[in-house]
Amino acid sequence: MLTHDDKTALNARELFEGCSDSRAEYFGFKEEPLPHDQMKELYALMKKCGKKTVLEVVAYDEEKCLEGAKLAVSCGVDMLMGTMYFDSVAQLCRENGLKYLPFVGEVAGRPSVLGGTIDGMIAEAKALAAKGVDGIDLLGYRFTGDAPELIRRFVAEVGIPVVIAGSVNCRERLDEIKNVMPWGFTIGSAFFEHDFGGSFFEQINTVCGYISDSETEAVKC
Numbered sequence: 548m549l550t551h552d553d554k555t556a557l558n559a560r561e562l563f564e565g566c567s568d569s570r571a572e573y574f575g576f577k578e579e580p581l582p583h584d585q586m587k588e589l590y591a592l593m594k595k596c597g598k599k600t601v602l603e604v605v606a607y608d609e610e611k612c613l614e615g616a617k618l619a620v621s622c623g624v625d626m627l628m629g630t631m632y633f634d635s636v637a638q639l640c641r642e643n644g645l646k647y648l649p650f651v652g653e654v655a656g657r658p659s660v661l662g663g664t665i666d667g668m669i670a671e672a673k674a675l676a677a678k679g680v681d682g683i684d685l686l687g688y689r690f691t692g693d694a695p696e697l698i699r700r701f702v703a704e705v706g707i708p709v710v711i712a713g714s715v716n717c718r719e720r721l722d723e724i725k726n727v728m729p730w731g732f733t734i735g736s737a738f739f740e741h742d743f744g745g746s747f748f749e750q751i752n753t754v755c756g757y758i759s760d761s762e763t764e765a766v767k768c
Contacts, residue, residue: 548737549576553605553658556739557581560589566594566748570755574729575601575624578615583622590622603684603712603733605629605657612636619645628710628733629683631673645747646681648710653685659713661686672705682708683729689713695723696724702727716742721757 549559555576556562563574574593579637579744581589590600600653602624604615613632624629632649635704640647650670653662683705702709708730715724716737724732733755737743743750 548601548603548733549574549712550603551737551739552736553577554579555581555716560585560592562747563589563593565746566751567593569748569751571598571751573601575600575603575626575628575733578604578618579604581641582616586618587622589622590624594623600625601628604630605659607631607639607654609633609635613639616640616645621666626681628712632678633679637678637680642681648682648684648708649675649680650684650685650716651675651688659686659689661690665692665700668697669701669704672701672707676705676707679764680707682710684712685709686713687711690716698723698729699727702729716740718757720756725758 549556549562559576559581590642593600602615602619602622604612604619606612606615606629612633615630615634616627616636616639620639624645626646626648627640628648628651631654645764652668654660655662660730675683683696685701687701688711690697698711700765711724711732713730713733714733715721715732738747738750745753745754
């Protein structure tokens with residue numbers, strides 16, 4: 548994600564242009580604070596470069612979640628991540644061919660913090676799977692409890708694609724992700740803070756190379 552502290556970098560286009568030929572297959576950012584026209588132009592550029600596109604919306608009430616979904620539709624992205632689940636959001640995504648991966652658990656704040664219980668989040672995810680969501684946006688390392696245990700059990704038990712989103716900022720966490728093999732994961736702030744060394748481009752390729760011997764889907768940047 549071209550985001551830092553759950554907000555899109557104002558120089559997101561410049562960052563993308565510098566790493567458009569990196570190994571990452573997916574690119575995206577948050578719904579704030581870029582102007583709408585700049586968002587549409589950047590997503591169009593990403594698609595022109597052969598990338599799959601993601602908008603992650605940090606919103607919790609139905610009005611704001613639906614507003615974020617409409618923004619995703621207008622930008623023509625491939626996938627909407629985030630929002631708390633609402634039937635209205637799911638319906639809008641289905642009608643417009645967007646994959647929908649909502650949050651689960653008790654999510655609050657910005658940057659987001661995840662509360663709740665592991666059993667409760669797994670049960671919620673299974674219920675959402677029955678409703679037809681395409682996967683789950685799991686704020687695993689933002690969890691106030693045992694994050695590795697949540698991630699391990701969640702990926703093993705929910706039965707649909709899981710993206711581990713937020714605070715993937717060290718090789719230890721990359722190792723944990725490799726061990727459970729989720730469908731994917733996001734990295735944003737860690738690249739801005741150079742947690743994996745080098746430029747944005749170099750860090751993306753470092754991470755992609757590090758996980759290349761696992762079955763984890765391409766890193767979602």
